[in-house]
Amino acid sequence: MKYLLVLFVLLVAFWIWRNNRLDRQPPTQHAQRPGTGGQLQAMVACTHCQTHVPDSEAVRDTHGRPYCCPEHLRQARATPR
Structure with missing residues (x-):
């Protein structure tokens, strides 16, 4: 019985220590890129690999198709259609 009381x-x-520790921690903030101002951005899919990137970071070809990086734009230009 003594061991149950100690436990x-x-x-x-x-439990008290854990709750007090969690209350004192500052709220976590998501990392934001400079210049975004915390605003939501539209996401577009790369034409080459279908990876989603923010519209402001997408590399576009002359037809306006989005790519996730210049390398995929280069590969798309090299591929005959």
């Missing part, structure tokens, strides 16, 4: 006290102490 109970330890569990309550751990």
